[in-house]
Each structure stands twice: as structure tokens, then as C-alpha cells.
Amino acid sequence: MGASRIRDLPHFLGLWQDVYASPGKPGWDHILPYYDKDIVFKDSVQEIRGIEEFSEMTRRLADRSKHIGFLVHNSVMEGNLIFMEWEMKISYKNYPQSSVFGASRIRIRRGKIREQRDYYDLWGDILDNIPFLRKGYRRFMRKRFG
Secondary structure, three states, X not given: OOOOOOOOHHHHHHHHHOOEEXXXXXXXXXXXXXXXXXXXXXXXXXXXXXXXXXXXXXHHHHHHEEEEEEEEEEEEEEOOEEEEEEEEEEEEXXXXXXXXXXXXXXXXXXXXXXXXXXXXXXXXXXXXXXXXXXXXXXXXXXXXXX
């Protein structure tokens, strides 16, 4: 695990966008060595501390998923910070594929990912893919928050 270091933005993006360790089986095992043992991960749903808990979260997501793909639309690396805008295409075992759009702020320390903060609208992106719920959800959001 010690020799795996992020060299630059193209290297990082290559790792990030390839979530298939073996054909047809999503997984993050290939990128986990690039995370610091004390990783702090935070998103809309959870805050995770430590590589063991982070690894378990990625395993749960891979186990629930039939397909996962990442498209990075925009990215920049400045010093030890990476910012990127992404689209995660995911299909769970019993549901059609949907997209979740988000952005991440990633802090690198000594070549390892030390902090990752993901920003996304989980419910909006999921409900946008369900025709009979999409309009009602967006109308509610505009009325209450827009």
C-alpha cells in the first residue's frame, strides 16, 4: 500500500474513472491503496473516518450495484487540492440505470487522498429518473426552496 501515490491529475482521473477491477464486477480495490489510512470522507448521507470504514462503504455500494460508471466532466488540480465535476451512472440489481451528478473536493497528503467531500443532490437525481415522481418533486422543491 505504501508505494501507491497520486502523481498528477491525469493519473488520478484514470484511477477514478475505472471502477471495474475485473470485467463486469464494480469495485474500488484498485484505488483504495491511494487513500490515506486516516481518510475522512463526507457526503450528503454520511461521514466516514478511516480506510477500513471507507473500504466497507465502497464494498456495500459495489455489492448492491449491477453497473457503475464515472464520467468526469471538469477537473482541476491546484497544489494538494483536486476539484472535479462528475456524473455517476449506476444501476442497482433490480432497477434501471440512473445518473447522479455531483462534485468532489479532494485533499491529497503525501500522494494519498486524505480528505474527500462529495456534493450531490441524491434524491433529486434519483427522482428525476422516475417519470411519475419527477414533476411533483421538482414542483415541491421550487415552491419550498426556490
